[in-house]
Amino acid sequence: MSDKKTVQPTGLSRREFLRAAGIAAGAVAAAPLLSACGPFVGGRATGPVKIGILLPYSDIYAVLGESITAAMEMYFEEVGNEAGGRKIELIKEDTEIKPDVAQQKARKLVEQDEVDLVAGIVSSGVLLALRDYFDANKKLLICANAGANPISRDRKTPYIWRTSFSNWQPNWPTGKWAAENVGKRAFISVPDYAAGENTITAFAHSFVNAGGEVIGVQRTPFPNMGDPAPFMAEIADANPDLVYAFYSGGAAVTFVKAYADFGLAGKIPLLSSGFMVEEDVLPAQGEAALGVRSGLHWALLLDNETNKRFRKAYKERTGREPNVFAVQGYDTARVIVEMLNKVEGDTSNVDKMIEVLPDIQFDSPRGPFKFDAKSQNPSQHIYLREVREVDGELHNVIIEDMGEITDPGDNSKDLQV
Amino acid sequence: MAAIASRLARVRLQFAQRRTWALLLLAVVAVLYPYLVRPYHLSLAIEVLIFAIFAMSLDILLGYTGLVSFGHAAFFGLGAYLVAYTTIGLTNNLAVTLPVVVVGTALAALVAGFFAIRTSGIYFLMVTLAFAQMLFSIAIRWSSVTGGSDGLSGVSRPAIGVGPLSYTFDSRTSFYYLVLAFFLLSWWVLRRIVDSPFGWTLRGIRENEQRMLALGYNTFRYKMAAFVIAGVFAGIAGMLLAQFFRHAAPENLYWTTSGQVMIMLIVGGTGTLTGPILGAAVIRLLPNYLSTYTDRWQTVLGLTFILFVLFAPQGIMGLIQRFRQRGERREHSENRTS
Numbered sequence: 001m002s003d004k005k006t007v008q009p010t011g012l013s014r015r016e017f018l019r020a021a022g023i024a025a026g027a028v029a030a031a032p033l034l035s036a037c038g039p040f041v042g043g044r045a046t047g048p049v050k051i052g053i054l055l056p057y058s059d060i061y062a063v064l065g066e067s068i069t070a071a072m073e074m075y076f077e078e079v080g081n082e083a084g085g086r087k088i089e090l091i092k093e094d095t096e097i098k099p100d101v102a103q104q105k106a107r108k109l110v111e112q113d114e115v116d117l118v119a120g121i122v123s124s125g126v127l128l129a130l131r132d133y134f135d136a137n138k139k140l141l142i143c144a145n146a147g148a149n150p151i152s153r154d155r156k157t158p159y160i161w162r163t164s165f166s167n168w169q170p171n172w173p174t175g176k177w178a179a180e181n182v183g184k185r186a187f188i189s190v191p192d193y194a195a196g197e198n199t200i201t202a203f204a205h206s207f208v209n210a211g212g213e214v215i216g217v218q219r220t221p222f223p224n225m226g227d228p229a230p231f232m233a234e235i236a237d238a239n240p241d242l243v244y245a246f247y248s249g250g251a252a253v254t255f256v257k258a259y260a261d262f263g264l265a266g267k268i269p270l271l272s273s274g275f276m277v278e279e280d281v282l283p284a285q286g287e288a289a290l291g292v293r294s295g296l297h298w299a300l301l302l303d304n305e306t307n308k309r310f311r312k313a314y315k316e317r318t319g320r321e322p323n324v325f326a327v328q329g330y331d332t333a334r335v336i337v338e339m340l341n342k343v344e345g346d347t348s349n350v351d352k353m354i355e356v357l358p359d360i361q362f363d364s365p366r367g368p369f370k371f372d373a374k375s376q377n378p379s380q381h382i383y384l385r386e387v388r389e390v391d392g393e394l395h396n397v398i399i400e401d402m403g404e405i406t407d408p409g410d411n412s413k414d415l416q417v
Numbered sequence: 418m419a420a421i422a423s424r425l426a427r428v429r430l431q432f433a434q435r436r437t438w439a440l441l442l443l444a445v446v447a448v449l450y451p452y453l454v455r456p457y458h459l460s461l462a463i464e465v466l467i468f469a470i471f472a473m474s475l476d477i478l479l480g481y482t483g484l485v486s487f488g489h490a491a492f493f494g495l496g497a498y499l500v501a502y503t504t505i506g507l508t509n510n511l512a513v514t515l516p517v518v519v520v521g522t523a524l525a526a527l528v529a530g531f532f533a534i535r536t537s538g539i540y541f542l543m544v545t546l547a548f549a550q551m552l553f554s555i556a557i558r559w560s561s562v563t564g565g566s567d568g569l570s571g572v573s574r575p576a577i578g579v580g581p582l583s584y585t586f587d588s589r590t591s592f593y594y595l596v597l598a599f600f601l602l603s604w605w606v607l608r609r610i611v612d613s614p615f616g617w618t619l620r621g622i623r624e625n626e627q628r629m630l631a632l633g634y635n636t637f638r639y640k641m642a643a644f645v646i647a648g649v650f651a652g653i654a655g656m657l658l659a660q661f662f663r664h665a666a667p668e669n670l671y672w673t674t675s676g677q678v679m680i681m682l683i684v685g686g687t688g689t690l691t692g693p694i695l696g697a698a699v700i701r702l703l704p705n706y707l708s709t710y711t712d713r714w715q716t717v718l719g720l721t722f723i724l725f726v727l728f729a730p731q732g733i734m735g736l737i738q739r740f741r742q743r744g745e746r747r748e749h750s751e752n753r754t755s
Contacts, residue, residue, distance in 0.1 A: 057712055094708050098673075099568065099666040100658070104464065104705055111457035125666060128567045132663040148567060155570065192558055193566035222557060222566065 048087035049340060049347055052109030054102060054120040054130075055144075057094040060223075060249055061122045063280055065094075068120065068144050068329030070318050075333035078313075083337040084345030091115060097122070099129035106130050110139050116347035117142065119332050122325075124148035124167075124195055127160075134159045138350050144332040145325060149198050152375035152407045159350065161357055162377045163335050163369075164328045165297055166407040167198035168414065170273050171246070173382045173402040174295035175207035182269050182293075183241020184212045188417075189231060189255070190246045192219035199246040199273055201414035207244075214417045215240055225251050228258035235264060246273040253284045260288035269293070274396070277387050279323040282394050289387045289394060297380045298324045298366040299396045307365035327365045334369075335360055375407040426744040447597060451590040460661075461705065463593050465698045466600040467657045472681040472693030473607050474650035479679070480688030481611055482643045483623030484534075487542045487675050488549030491529065492522045492648040494670030495552060496655030501569035501665035502562070509573045509585070518656045519649055526648025527641070534640045537626075549675055556667040568666035572659050586660075596657055603650055607690060610646065619643055623688075684725050686734030695733045 053072070055065035069092065081088045091113050095102035102121075109115045117140040121127045127146035134141045135157040143151070143160060147167040151160055178186065186207055190196030196219065204214050216238045220231055225247075235243055243264070247255045256276065259265050265288065274296020277289050300311065300321060310330060314322040335357070340347070342356040358373040372379040382405045385396035451459050471493055478484045499521045500514050507513065533544040556563045563569065574592055576585040586592040610616050621629045622636050629636050659665040668674065677700060685696025703721070707714035729736050 058715060094712070094714075098668050099664060100662065100668065101704075103662050103664075104461070105708075107457050107460045108705070108709075111455060111460070125567050125668075128570045129662065129664040129666055131570055132572075136663075150567075194560065194564075195566075197560065197565065219558075 046086070048089040049083065049345065050089050050091060050113060050115040051336065052106075052113065052115035052118040052120075053090055053092040054095050054105055054109070054118055054126075055092070056097055056122050057092075059096045061097055064122045064145065064325045065120075067280070067323055067326040068122070068332070071314060071322065071326035071329035072119070072144075072333040074313060074317055075330050075337070079337050084340035084343060086340070086345040088337075088340075095121075095123075095126055097126065099126050102126040102130055103133065106133055110137060116140075117336070117353070119336060120144050121146045127151060128155065131155055131157060131160065140350055140353055142332050142335060144328050147195065147198070149407075149411075152377045153410055156376060156409075158354055158376075160376065161335075161354075161371065163332045164378070165380070166375065166377050167195050168202040168407055169377075169380070169405055170275075170295045170297060170382055171199050171202035172206050172413060173405050174244075174271060174273070174384065175203040175205065175212070176210045177295070177384055177400070177402055178203075178242055178244065178271050179207050179210035179212035182271065185215045185241040186212055186244050187216045187218070187235055187238045187240035187242070188214060188244045189218040189220065189235065191222040191225065191251060193222040196222070196246060199244075201411075201416055203244050204417045205413050205415035208415055217417055220251075223251075225254055228254055229262075232258050232262040232264060235268070236262065240268060242269045242271055244271050246276060248275045248278075249281065252276045252281045256281075256285045256292065257288045265291065274299075274324065274385065277385075277396065279321050279395075280325070282387070282396075286394070290389070291387060293384060293386045293399070294396070295382050295384055295402065296324060296396075297378070297382055298327045299383055299385045299398050301390065301395055301397055302366065302383065303398075304363070304365070304367060306363045310365040322365075331364050331366070331369055334362060334364070338362065372406045372409075375409040377407050379404055379406040381405070423747060426747040451593055456589055459589055459593055461702060463589070463596050463661055464658075465701050466596045467654050467661065468678070468681065468697040468701050469694040470600055470603045470657070471651055471654035472678050472685065472697045473603060473690055474647045474654065475678050475682055476687060476690055476693045477607065477611070477619075477643050477647040477650075479682055480690075480693075481616060481623060482619045482640060484640060484643070485538075485542050486533075486545040486644075486647075487672070487679065488529075488545030488547070489647070489651055489678055490670050490672065490674035491545070491549035491552050492526060492651035493655035493658075493674060493678075494549075494556070494665070494667070495522050495525055496652030497659035497665040497669045498556065498563060498569065498655075499652070500656040501572045501659050504572045504575075504660075505569060509576050510579075510583070511575045511577050514575060514656065515653075518652050522648045522652030522655075523645050526645040530641050530644035530648075534637060534644060546672060546675070549670060550672060553667055553670040553672075556670055563667070564665075566667060568664055569659075570664045572663045572665065574663070575660050592661065596661070599653060599657060603653065604690070604694075607646075607650065611690060615639070615642070620688075680722065682732075684722070684732050686732030689732075689734040692732050692734035699733070 055068055056062055057065045076088050091109060093105040093109060095105055109118055119142040121143045122145045124146045127143060127148050138159060141160045143162040143164060145164045147165050149166050149168050151162065152166045188200050190199050200217060218231055218234055245255060259270055270292050272292060272294045274294040277292045277294050279300055282289055311322055314326055338360045339353055339356055343352050347353065358371050361370045367381050370379055382402045383398045384400040384402055385398050387394055388397045450462060475489045478486050496518045499518050503514050503517050529548045533541055536544055557566055574586045576583050578584055586595045618634060618639050622639060626636055655669060681696035681700045682693050684699055686692030704714055704718055707717050
């Protein structure tokens with residue numbers, strides 16, 4: 001700040017202010033007359049289908065946004081960028097991870113670009129912030145990642161469908177599996193925010209019902225865990241049969257490495273939600289991640305034809321191995337294409353588009369893909385995986401298919417601990 | 418060449434003298450705006466007006482009193498959460514929600530101010546930052562009340578009146594007028610405040626607090642009052658944002674929000690009240706347009722800030738003033754020679 005500051009008196013006297021106010025009031029009265037000739041023009045039957053993409057391209061979730069985009073574009077190209085007899089046009093906007101930025105961008109896509117539907121959304125906070133906007137404006141949103149449980153439950157709206165997962169989904173079957181195969185006394189470690197809480201209640205429900213006991217819960221600061229040492233000490237003191245954790249991105253690397261550094265790896269089995277050891281963080285975790293077991297709706301080594309083809313094509317296109325987010329992007333694009341084919345490119349009626357969604361079924365890299373009409377979320381297989389060395393690289397090897405899991409659509413299968 | 422320049426200068430001067438008319442024209446455009454543009458631009462205008470209130474409120478502290486607060490988002494976010502909580506749990510009637518926000522943020526500002534104002538300079542900055550981050554932590558962790566990291570969604574638009582005589586600002590156009598009314602009222606009130614003897618006392622404190630003390634002013638009380646006023650108007654801005662987005666997010670409390678509003682002041686020009694309005698417009702609109710054209714929009718934005726800090730340290734208002742003074746000077750010399 002500079003020290004020399006010029007101070008100037010105001011130029012508006014009370015009389016002038018009143019005059020301005022008077023004119024303003026007059027204009028308010030006259031305004032409705034003009035409203036008849038509003039500039040908004042809606043309805044567009046032919047021409048390309050415009051799809052708005054809301055993803056983070058900057059900030060910590062940029063990798064997720066880029067993976068989803070690359071796979072979406074890959075699928076659209078596979079079908080010749082055409083569906084339902086119309087060309088497909090993508091309009092991409094960067095949401096960062098800020099709900100207010102996402103709000104602005106959603107409005108731009110819907111109102112300025114007049115897109116036919118919107119896809120994307122990585123962060124749960126952003127999804128819940130946008131929920132009322134899409135609901136009020138009756139615009140279709142296909143969510144490609146954010147797993148906030150409420151969107152399939154008490155905050156459900158006909159206009160938001162998810163191709164990814166609910167936070168409940170990967171954790172619930174893993175709880176039962178852990179109680180039956182690993183041990184009965186579990187310690188849970190999660191970041192202190194909504195997705196962490198969703199993880200605890202889903203895991204605890206099936207774990208306790210299978211005869212297990214949650215002997216301790218640790219909620220670490222979010223978004224930055226800081227020094228992991230005290231949390232590792234707490235785990236060592238509790239000396240459980242197993243640790244169940246959920247971290248993603250940088251925190252996942254910190255946690256898994258600290259777990260090995262403090263000598264807990266190999267002593268107390270570490271289980272987690274699959275995101276903690278996904279392909280995006282595995283290289284950074286290195287050998288520290290060996291032996292971590294996790295539940296997720298996909299794995300790189302999942303043995304099916306679509307997955308093999310997908311993996312090859314994605315690697316050719318981007319030079320990298322795909323991750324679960326890319327799979328979700330790929331499936332999102334496919335859902336959109338199938339939907340457009342079913343309504344024959346007619347996007348003028350949002351209810352018609354929603355109506356055909358539950359009928360969409362196809363072979364996805366994650367196995368069979370289909371929606372559960374109640375939770376508006378995929379009904380999908382969850383795989384129990386373990387990090388092992390395969391051909392000199394670390395990957396998740398599938399140990400068991402835990403079956404098809406559907407979000408209950410309410411909180412009946414959650415347990416508060 | 419000189420003749421053209423002098424004529425230009427004269428036009429500039431005349432324009433300055435006709436500021437009232439320019440303002441009137443602006444008022445008319447503001448009122449007719451919803452019927453002139455697409456709905457998206459209307460929502461951008463709503464955002465700009467809301468952030469303009471927020472930025473003006475910080476100007477009272479930073480620009481007029483010389484208190485560099487780096488935690489102003491505390492009151493902005495608090496306003497958002499208070500209205501969200503009240504609206505979801507009780508009513509969306511402004512007769513209830515507005516007093517809740519005003520009283521709530523005023524009390525919070527009293528408490529925070531009581532501690533913060535005992536310090537100055539970098540310490541004041543740190544205390545205010547800490548206060549805002551503390552509220553952010555509460556918002557993230559006390560999820561049964563605040564919704565945790567997901568925030569509080571399902572905030573309906575405000576209403577006024579009772580029973581059959583009630584009106585809800587549901588349409589975007591009506592909400593725009595509500596925000597415009599709040600903006601004009603805030604602008605008018607804050608103008609009156611900074612032009613009052615109280616406002617001049619604040620400037621005195623900014624320039625030389627020791628001297629104000631020697632003159633017998635209880636500067637603590639004055640600074641406290643400025644802190645509370647700034648807090649309340651920030652709270653009102655936060656309230657409007659939550660009602661507009663139908664959502665209160667923990668990001669509203671985060672230090673990046675405090676930083677953003679401070680940048681609005683720096684870009685617009687501190688201690689002018691008008692500058693922050695222009696700054697709010699630039700900072701809210703520029704990334705929006707830039708990010709459509711380039712993925713490297715943050716670089717462009719960063720360069721813009723650097724250029725401002727280097728070449729226009731007094732912001733847009735400083736530029737305008739320099740421009741105007743040059744015109745006056747030229748006019749002056751012109752008169753002398755002829």
